Amino acid sequence: MKALLEAIEAGCEDWDLAQAIDPARLPEHVAIIMDGNGRWARRRRLPRIAGHQAGIAAVRSTVETCARLGLKVLTLYAFSVENWKRPRVEVETLWRLLRYYLRQELPELQKNDIRLQAIGRLDALAPQVRRELDAAVEATSANRGLVLNLAINYGGRAEIVDAMNAVLDMARLDGRLQSLKFDEDLISTSLYTASCPDPDLLIRTSGEMRISNFLLWQIAYAELYVTETLWPDFSRTDLLRAVLEYQKRDRRYGGLSGSPDAAPINGSAQSGDPSFVEALRPS
Ligand code: FPP
16 A cells, blocks of 8 residues: 555545555455457457557556555456457457566566466466466466466356366265265365455446356455446556445445444344334234
8 A cells, every 4th residue: 555655646636546545444355357448449440459459558557556555366357268259360369468468567577576376267278378377377476465366268157167076076086975065165265266365346347237257156245346447448546446436335245234243143134224123013
């Protein structure tokens, strides 16, 4: 947080936004559906791939701001299991951009103590892409600042299927198949994101009200923030606004206020309006 203020020119809008953010109530994990690259390009009469290229600058600024804010985890939806359906040229451009980003940004990730991780069905990646990704993950593995999760060839349903199959395979190996029982903890700790807290804040750019198969299990209690801003235009200001909006939310986790601990242990519901309850009493 201090690092963020040092990077902002005093007196500008970002300075005011950053001052308004409560450093004690930052989201630990922010996840982002980076949408709107195609529309950004179309509005400028450019090919779609120009939108993806422009999206790289927004990735860079978002990663830097999250690191300076002192967030623990940032997860970016870079390529979904469904994105293979796009034209070949667009798919190839997305892989080229990922490799470009890894090469270009590695020194910056190191400088800012950022640990890169990748989640998704990575075995389907072309060998060259996989090699470069693994090398960047390995090179940053000792960093202790922000964890940057790139969701690549990722699908939320595919992730749950993979987690359950991994548990079944392990149980078969250990001869525990007969007694195996699934519970929420077992599934959570078998997901690609096992080492991360669940997202507190899910941001989607470009206005669509969809989850698009992203982190389906993990976003159970995430606060959703949808902005009309198209991804290539998503700036530090937009991110700070999203964090401020998040801090205004009352997170109830199905309970009454504040935190999971505040939920009544026996699950009994209460109404804030006693006359309403009274009106329901059978005569
Ligand atoms: C959705 O916009 C965006 C994507 C499918 C890809 C996102 C990729 C990047 C921002 C660049 C590479 C990322 C990294 C992390 C190196 P869209 O094409 O669906 O936009 P539209 O809905 O307006 O058509």
